[in-house]
Amino acid sequence: MVTTHILGYPRIGERRELKRALEAFWLGTADEAHLERVGAEIRAANWAKQTRAGLGVITTGDFAFYDQMLNQVVLLGCLPARFGFDPRGVTLREYFALARGSTDQPAMEMTKWFDTNYHYLVPELSEETRFGGGTQRYFDEIRDAVALGYAVKPVLIGPLTFLRLSKTVQPGFDRLRLLDALAEIYAGILARLKTMGVACVQLDEPALCLDLEPAWLDGYARAYKTLAARAPKLLLATYFGGTADYADRIARLPVHGIHIDAVRAPSQLQPWRNLLPQDWVLSAGVVDGRNVWRTDLRRVLSTLQPLHDLLGERLWIAPSCSLLHVPVSLAAERRLDPDIRAQLAFADQKIEEIRVLGRALDEGARTVQDDIEASDAAQRARRNFAANEKVRGSVAQLKPATFERASPFAQRVERQRARLGLPLLPTTTIGSFPQTTEVRQTRAAYRRGDIRHEEYMDAMRAEIRHAIERQEGIGLDVLVHGEAERNDMVQFFAERMAGFAISEYGWVQSYGSRCVKPPIVYGDVFRPEPMTVDIARYAQSFTAKPVKGMLTGPVTILQWSFVRDDRPREETAFEIALALRAEVEDLQKAGIKIIQLDEPALREGLPLKQRDWAGYLDWAVRAFRLAASVAADDTQIHTHMCYSEFNDILPVIAAMDADVVSIESSRSRMELLGAFRTFQFPSDIGPGVYDIHSPRVPAVREITGLIERACAVIPAERLWVNPDCGLKTRGWPETEAALRNMVKAAQVVRGRLGSKYAR
Numbered sequence: 001m002v003t004t005h006i007l008g009y010p011r012i013g014e015r016r017e018l019k020r021a022l023e024a025f026w027l028g029t030a031d032e033a034h035l036e037r038v039g040a041e042i043r044a045a046n047w048a049k050q051t052r053a054g055l056g057v058i059t060t061g062d063f064a065f066y067d068q069m070l071n072q073v074v075l076l077g078c079l080p081a082r083f084g085f086d087p088r089g090v091t092l093r094e095y096f097a098l099a100r101g102s103t104d105q106p107a108m109e110m111t112k113w114f115d116t117n118y119h120y121l122v123p124e125l126s127e128e129t130r131f132g133g134g135t136q137r138y139f140d141e142i143r144d145a146v147a148l149g150y151a152v153k154p155v156l157i158g159p160l161t162f163l164r165l166s167k168t169v170q171p172g173f174d175r176l177r178l179l180d181a182l183a184e185i186y187a188g189i190l191a192r193l194k195t196m197g198v199a200c201v202q203l204d205e206p207a208l209c210l211d212l213e214p215a216w217l218d219g220y221a222r223a224y225k226t227l228a229a230r231a232p233k234l235l236l237a238t239y240f241g242g243t244a245d246y247a248d249r250i251a252r253l254p255v256h257g258i259h260i261d262a263v264r265a266p267s268q269l270q271p272w273r274n275l276l277p278q279d280w281v282l283s284a285g286v287v288d289g290r291n292v293w294r295t296d297l298r299r300v301l302s303t304l305q306p307l308h309d310l311l312g313e314r315l316w317i318a319p320s321c322s323l324l325h326v327p328v329s330l331a332a333e334r335r336l337d338p339d340i341r342a343q344l345a346f347a348d349q350k351i352e353e354i355r356v357l358g359r360a361l362d363e364g365a366r367t368v369q370d371d372i373e374a375s376d377a378a379q380r381a382r383r384n385f386a387a388n389e390k391v392r393g394s395v396a397q398l399k400p401a402t403f404e405r406a407s408p409f410a411q412r413v414e415r416q417r418a419r420l421g422l423p424l425l426p427t428t429t430i431g432s433f434p435q436t437t438e439v440r441q442t443r444a445a446y447r448r449g450d451i452r453h454e455e456y457m458d459a460m461r462a463e464i465r466h467a468i469e470r471q472e473g474i475g476l477d478v479l480v481h482g483e484a485e486r487n488d489m490v491q492f493f494a495e496r497m498a499g500f501a502i503s504e505y506g507w508v509q510s511y512g513s514r515c516v517k518p519p520i521v522y523g524d525v526f527r528p529e530p531m532t533v534d535i536a537r538y539a540q541s542f543t544a545k546p547v548k549g550m551l552t553g554p555v556t557i558l559q560w561s562f563v564r565d566d567r568p569r570e571e572t573a574f575e576i577a578l579a580l581r582a583e584v585e586d587l588q589k590a591g592i593k594i595i596q597l598d599e600p601a602l603r604e605g606l607p608l609k610q611r612d613w614a615g616y617l618d619w620a621v622r623a624f625r626l627a628a629s630v631a632a633d634d635t636q637i638h639t640h641m642c643y644s645e646f647n648d649i650l651p652v653i654a655a656m657d658a659d660v661v662s663i664e665s666s667r668s669r670m671e672l673l674g675a676f677r678t679f680q681f682p683s684d685i686g687p688g689v690y691d692i693h694s695p696r697v698p699a700v701r702e703i704t705g706l707i708e709r710a711c712a713v714i715p716a717e718r719l720w721v722n723p724d725c726g727l728k729t730r731g732w733p734e735t736e737a738a739l740r741n742m743v744k745a746a747q748v749v750r751g752r753l754g755s756k757y758a759r
């Protein structure tokens, strides 16, 4: 029989039970026993689901109270020493202190998991790192599953991927030097699993889909030789990309099989067919673990059938990657348009698809004829679903000139300066102001239907007016309306554009207890009517200072949505860009002088392999320009980026041709500035001068120091002064205090620079 399995399952629970339990525990309204119970229930439910779907092995060890990398840190016993915790008995409180910070230690750094919107905690390694003596929790969870009689396949993040995703706290220390010690610990863990009756372990090595230097490839050979010695059977799991570059080296590793992502990189099926060692299984990831569309069962079967003929029982089938990246179940969705819903598959439906595919191979397609016909019908329905001739026509007819501003930056900047009359080192913020409990409660009341739209909007307008008054009081130069009326920077626009659907419970874990609900692009995208113009005009009416019109950029809207997989991503990006372009035009007509298009997700969309970067960046930059370039010379276009390092793509950011770019940089103590020494950035730039992730109020002197450091590499007349990102997660008291200090710091530096820069 074909073995069916999954690589991992969402752990937040069908109704975000884990989120609620975590937050109650952190607040102190529920105890540890309650949290443990919710965790155990979610695990048990997930195992039961896999059993009900008849999967061949039950995946365990994929649960985490916060994050799988943090679990691995705790299991390996390599906690950051700065916390001073004993690795042998990490309590839940200590575990959360690592994830969220303690009174005297900032949290471990968080960063995006490959090209997903999931954030993991970055292990901190150094020359002094010692592995071993970690906690029992991982083994306990597996023992529970074994005790229930399940044929389990525990998951571990493989040693090379673990190291690759770690950071070293000593500059210059090569973390590969820790590999041998790490491999020994893995060997011990695997041997212990074997004594527990585990027959097969899944070692996740998505790092094999990255560009790897020879030393890392050699590392695989060395480490796997050590860890395989006393191990159960090992399934090497790769995903998010192709492994063909290294397939012949991988095939020499002492493991018993490989899982490959046949959705992202289907072309690797062929090389693996030829290279697969005699005693290996090939796990084909044929159901998309990163998107929400139903699988085309007929097409997938036609790929699998010849593989099955060749490999027989050595063929395994699975989703392409862990189902962590899709919502749990469609069952709860009551309001989705039935025609759209019929095209979708969330995690539970994907498990079912895997079951059907397995049965088709084992017993013949005939036995699942109904399922295949339903899948055919869904595919037929999707073709040209919600297509719009006009939209497609406008995308097809785009001319190169449509991507260009009327004049180059050097000319635009003069006209903008004349129109805006800003001081040197203008101060501004990134867009959102504190989303207070009141704002959130009002929104919840509106969503429940307790208050009507007008009442809701009145409350939001009051909040916006209030935000303008506060900014006037603080003395900022360029104001924002504060985004009180936006639930989320992507969903807000998705709700206002045709072609997007919003699910009710389609939550996906972003980090810890935080979940996002990516909108679903099911049809051609366009803007039926203006989305932000009324609010922008309203905010501007209270002040003589410029208020920025605030939009989310096309790449970020695309990146944080589930997008159609039957059309090129760039086509959808261009459609979104055209909708935003119309909005930019309308804002401009309404007298808005500055318009910001946020693109925080531009960097995370980068493909895993560097050779694919240029192709992506080319259309991503063009999509941004398409949205922005309708701005007249004297309309100032801003963009904002955060969440990642941008040092290596500064030329790309420059190619977006915005007039002002604000970039997160204070968290890394302005490391970003190094890149400005070698690359002459053409337009204005606002490196963030304070971290908005903590309530700490930076002192004036601290900010003047950062501004002056920035002045050393960026001409002062190019420099803006702003925080790292939006302030919606902050409270008003610290926000006002911090912004006052920021404004003061800008004044101090202006004074020091003297009149030579008078504008």
Ligand code: GLN
Residues within 6 Å of the ligand: 430, 431, 432, 483, 489, 550, 598, 600, 640, 641, 642, 725, 726, 727, 728
């Ligand atoms: N304008 C948005 C805000 O201030 C930008 C958010 C972001 O960059 N993630 O909230």
Ligand code: ZN
Residues within 6 Å of the ligand: 430, 600, 640, 641, 642, 643, 724, 725, 726
């Ligand atoms: Zn940001």
